[in-house]
Amino acid sequence: MIRVQREDFDPGAELARLTAGNTAIGGICLFVGLVRDFMGEAAALGDEVRGMTLEHYPGMTERQLEAIEAEARRRWELEGTLVIHRHGRLEPGDRIVLVAAASAHREAAFQACHFLIDWLKTKAPFWKVEHTAAGDHWVEARASDETLAGRWEG
Amino acid sequence: MIRVQREDFDPGAELARLTAGNTAIGGICLFVGLVRDFMGEAAALGDEVRGMTLEHYPGMTERQLEAIEAEARRRWELEGTLVIHRHGRLEPGDRIVLVAAASAHREAAFQACHFLIDWLKTKAPFWKVEHTAAGDHWVEARASDETLAGRWEG
């Protein structure tokens, strides 16, 4: 299941919903991405971030997230998957994204969850503007994200 | 932080506690292990499991879990880690274990979380008895768990 929404979500409630009544599940792996209060690789080097705004491409976003989810379910035996991505204005500490995969086996749950976020990072049409003391700027895509996503190619 | 307990836990509340007030966290990866209703690799091949009882070695369990957590924090830059493991009688669908790692960077969160459960599986002194229609039996350690844990050696 995929959801694109402005509102916050409750990871515990989503986890409970994903596993409810399914006793074939042996493990569930979940990743939650949050708004950090600094840009770049390290707090000491980065400018303070006061917030960000996530823009997306309605329609294409849902289409791409559904394709990523379908690919995960093709590659691994999964009992459930969930992708939630927010858009709009967010403050430091706010949740941005949740991906989760449930499976009979822990390794499949881990791999699928990792794959979901890596592919989402390079394929889902979202763009971040960071609001800093020095002004607003569009976040640039990172080559490292392409490298991480590339692990799952082929 | 590590906890060994008979009672259930609330993954959502644990996640909230782990991230509360720390806006240096960019991502958190969490794994929850559940009691499956079948043994072995596939539902079709396995006997139905009516429940299980987890025995552990009080004292050594805490000592080993603390060592595993410390090793994760030595290897990756983490903002928080959590390991909760239950013991006693559990029913299909019940939560057994939770491991989580929070970091500025998603890859560190994923790797540390994956490492925590892999090492826990082969180093924490817990033993499962499965209760099936055919009687009780001690679960045997799986060579695949040693292989998965071995990825993190060296």
Place this chain on the structure above:
Amino acid sequence: MKVLYFAWLRSKVGIGEEEVAPPPEVSDLGALVAWLKTRSPGHAAALADMAVVRAAVNQDYAGLDHPVKAGDEVAFFPPVTGG
């Protein structure tokens, strides 16, 4: 044909969306880009370096040799930064 611009491309073009009717010889994305750049200095600036622009036709990623036709939804945007 509907053309959409996102993120800094929208800022440069000055609009997020427009209906266009390119001449019949504009049959692929590459030709569409060339034709759009003639529409305004903003268009020309946004589409100046296609190495830093991604494109989609009907909500799927597409290369510059991808065909385009009347009725298509075409989008231009920077490499994505969600998650």
Place this chain on the structure above:
Amino acid sequence: MKVLYFAWLRSKVGIGEEEVAPPPEVSDLGALVAWLKTRSPGHAAALADMAVVRAAVNQDYAGLDHPVKAGDEVAFFPPVTGG
């Protein structure tokens, strides 16, 4: 010296814990195993195949050449199956 048995080793020995006072020549885990096996048929059965038994001295994993002495807490158990 306190000796603990877990999981199926406990079932075979018939007790989970015992205080023992082996003779002074029992100075490592291997010698302790050999000496414990003489205590009862249950001990002998539980410790018959050390390839499927793990051991800990003072709550850390230890090999059969690990020294043991009075006051130690020694434990024998199968490969672990938690998580």
